[in-house]
Amino acid sequence: MTYCVAMNLEAGLVFLSDSRTNAGVDHVNTFRKMTVWERTGERVLVMMTAGNLSVSQSVINLLNEHLASAESPNLYNAANMFEVARRVGEAVREVDRRDAAALKEFGVDFNPSLIIGGQIRGEAPRLFHIYAAGNFIETTNDTPYIQIGEAKYGKPIVDRIVRRTTTLSDGAKCALVSMDSTIRSNLSVGLPLDLCVIERDALAVKSHISIGQDNTYYAQIRGQWGERLREAFTELPNPEWL
C-alpha cells in the first residue's frame, strides 16, 4: 500500500508520500510515488499515486510521452489546473482501456487513486483528487487536504490541525506526524518519504527533500511527538468511577 497526503493552504501547497510498495508481504520494494513537473516562473505540478504500481507507472509514462510532442495536449500546455486534472484523468482512462480487462482476468482491481496539484501562472494554487474512473474532486476552504492510500490512521491528526490558514511549516510538520502514526500502525507504509513544498506564487518548488531513517528532523518529530502524546495522555483526568 501507500500513504500520501497533500494540503492546499493559503500560503501554498504541501505534498508528502511514502515509498513502500508491496505485492503480498514477501515482495516489498521501494518506489517513489511523487512526480514533479516544473517550469520555473510559469508552472509547477506535483503528482502522487496510490494503487497498483504498474497502473501508476503507466499513467506517469503516458503523461511524459505527451510532453514530448508540443502539439499534443499535455501537462505543459494545459491552460489551467482544471485542464491539468482533466488530462491526468484522461491518462487514467487510457490505462483503464488498455489494462483493466486483462487485470480483471487475474483478479487484480483497476484501482488507481491520484493526487495532482500545483500552480499555473495567472491562477491560484489548486489541488485535485483523481479517481480510477478519471473523474476528480478539488479541495475547498472547508476541506483543504486530500489523502490517498492507507489514509485512516493519519486522518485524526490532520482533521484536528489542518485549516486553510495553517502555515506551510505547520502543514509539513502535521503531514509528517500523520505519516509517523501511519508507519507505526501499518507495515505496508514505509520510509523513505518525499516531502515537497510549494510557496504560493513562487511557481517553483520551494523545498523537495527525501526523508530516510537518518533524517534528524524526522527522528526528532517521531521521538518528541510520542513523548508529548504520552505526557498529554497522563495528564488527562482518570475516570472517577474506576
Added chain:
Amino acid sequence: MTYCVAMNLEAGLVFLSDSRTNAGVDHVNTFRKMTVWERTGERVLVMMTAGNLSVSQSVINLLNEHLASAESPNLYNAANMFEVARRVGEAVREVDRRDAAALKEFGVDFNPSLIIGGQIRGEAPRLFHIYAAGNFIETTNDTPYIQIGEAKYGKPIVDRIVRRTTTLSDGAKCALVSMDSTIRSNLSVGLPLDLCVIERDALAVKSHISIGQDNTYYAQIRGQWGERLREAFTELPNPEWL
C-alpha cells in the same frame, strides 16, 4: 459501521463499543453492540459485535437460546474461556449455514467480527477475536488488545499507550481517546458508548456505563485531549528548511 476495542490487561479487562448502525447513510440507527453474561462469583463474559447487524443479533439470540436449556453446550456451562470462544464460533457458523447463501444472493457479505472476553473461576481473564469463519485468536502479552470495525483511526493511540501492565483506569481512558478520534473522522461511528470494566478475579462487572453526549467525563476527555494535542503539536520544532 462500528468501532469496538477491548484490552486484556494484568489488572483485568476493558471493553468499549459505539452504538451506530447504518445501512447507507440515510438509514442510521442506535443499536448496542455489547452483551454481558454474568454469574457473580463464577463467571463474567462480555461480547461485542461488528458487521451486518442481522448476523450479530442472530448470533446473540442463538447463544441466549442455548442458555435456556441447561443440558445443551452453552456459555454458562462452558468449562473455560477457550470453550466459550469455540461456542461463539459455533454460533457464527450456524448463522453462516442458515443465512450466508441468501445474503450473498443480495450482494451482502457474511462478515461478522466479534470480540468475546471474560473470566471463569479457576482461570485468568482471557480475550478472543472471533472471525466470520468461526475461528479465533487470543490476545498475548505482546498484543493485549483487539479492535473490530473501523479500527484504523483509533489504532495509533492504542499502539502508543496500551501495554499489558497498563492500569484499568488508563486502559479505559485510552479506549475513550481512541473512540473520540474515530468518531471525529468517521460518521459511521457514534455515541452513545458502552464501557465495561472487569477487575481481575472479581468475577463480576466492576463498572458498566453508558456514555452519551451529556457525560461530563467524556466531554472533558474530548476537550482536553484536543487542546493538549494542539499544544504538543505547536511545541514540535519547525522544519528549518522551510
